[in-house]
Amino acid sequence: MYRIGVVGPPPSIERILDVANEFEHDEIEFVPFPYEDAKEVSGIVQEHNPEFNGWFFSGPIPFTIARKVLNSEANCVYCPPTGSNLYRCFLQMAFEHDIVVRRVSVDMIESEGEHLREAFAELEIPPEETYVRTFDEHYDPQSIAQFHLRLWREGKTQGAFTTLLSVYRALQQEGVPVYRVLMTKMEIRQAMKIVIEKARSSYFKDSQIGVEIIEIEQFDKIAEQSNARYHLQHLELKIKQTLLLLCEKLDGSLLDNGNGRYQIFSSRGAIEREIDELRQTVQLLSLEADVSVAVGIGFGETAFSAESHARRALQHAKDKPEFGIVIVQDDGIIIEYAGGFDQLTYAYRSSDKGLLEKLNKVNVSIKTYKRIEALVHRMGWNSFTTSDIASHLTMTVRNAQRIMGSLCECGLAELKGEELQSLRGRPKKMYRLIKKEHS
Secondary structure, three states, rough: EEEEEEEHHHHHHHHHHHHHHHHHHHHEEEEEOOOOOHHHHHHHHHHHHHOEEEEEOOHHHHHHHHHOOOOOOOOOOOOOOOOOHHHHHHHHOOOOOOOOOOOOEEEEHHHHHHHHHHHHHHOOOOOHHHHEEEOOOOOHHHHHHHHHHHHOOOOOEEEEOOHHHHHHHHHHOOOOEEOOOOHHHHHHHHHHHHHHHHHHHHHHHOOOOOEEEEEOHHHHHHHHOOOOHHHHHHHHHHHHHHHHHHHHHHOOOEEEEEEOOOEEEHHHHHHOOOHHHHHHHHHHHHHHHOOOOOEEEEEEEEEHHHHHHHHHHHHHOOOOOOOEEEEEEEOOOOOOOOOOOEEEEEEEEOOHHHHHHHHOOOOHHHHHHHHHHHHHHHHHOOOHHHHHHHHOOOOOOOHHHHHHHHHHOOOOOEEEEEEEEOOOOOOEEEEEOOOOOOO
């Protein structure tokens, strides 16, 4: 049984559930979560997320709010406002009032503002005859209602189109011709197919085989450095006891490969859910052995492919000075610092021939470029220095300078300026990645 939570104001919920009846069968259940104020969305999602396989939001406002509390891979969709939503409002107003509608005010969340302006342009309505108010998830409905009301009272508009139920009700009470920008049944149907397919694929992804390879650094030297008899045997027992506790959480099996290397076989879903438990286990092992611990995790359709990916992940982990946890997925995605606040996700392969040709010319690997690209995206940098890259990706400043110089040479980055950090010393160069088609 797949359970999909439906979140939105009551009228939108009714429209969504009406279409959901077309999809009703034994394996799908749609559960409504109506709200009066979109600020309730965070609480709804946080409380009920573990119970559901996906979320269907009535529009971009609840979707944007929910994204703040859901992880980046959460299965959630919404019906984005399109031109047809807007055309519907124009037709309703023209039909009900028997007028040619040209002068209106519209409100829309910022993330969809560009699509709204594009729709007006397609209608060939002059910009000076439309009034657009955009807002973020911290909107004030009273202020937005006043925006529409003031324009209408001043005779600048013939009516208002709103995405907010509270604004719609407030304007109705004032006698303003107001219409909701609502999703069409076709759009609901399309979004519903997407969330169902994502729920199904997520189930199969969860059931993939997952392998964890845990390696204690320089395990064979621990005995040499100890004066106590049986020290290594006692340590091995402690390590196994600690790992068996982790195995219980993962419902997995433990394999001792000898010389400080262990493997745990489980499912992808269990490993991803218990990643924090793994991080705590690694910290405990590191304290007990007083050495660094590296972990490589691999996912795959077969035990062989999962183990191969885990070995690749382990090598990535060991290449880093501080070791840590690295995941290699079956789709070529690498996750560094898995489960941490500084988690970095990137692909170690690409089918973009243009990009690969540029990187090959300057002798920069696709992995290095993708790591830098992922870091810049995660940090939200418009510009950065080679010191920024070096400190976050644990490489020397000299190496970072060479890489950025090469990326500038092949047109994938550019020098944006200089930053003087102190009165002494030379200013640091500021760089920016260039986003464009590589084909």
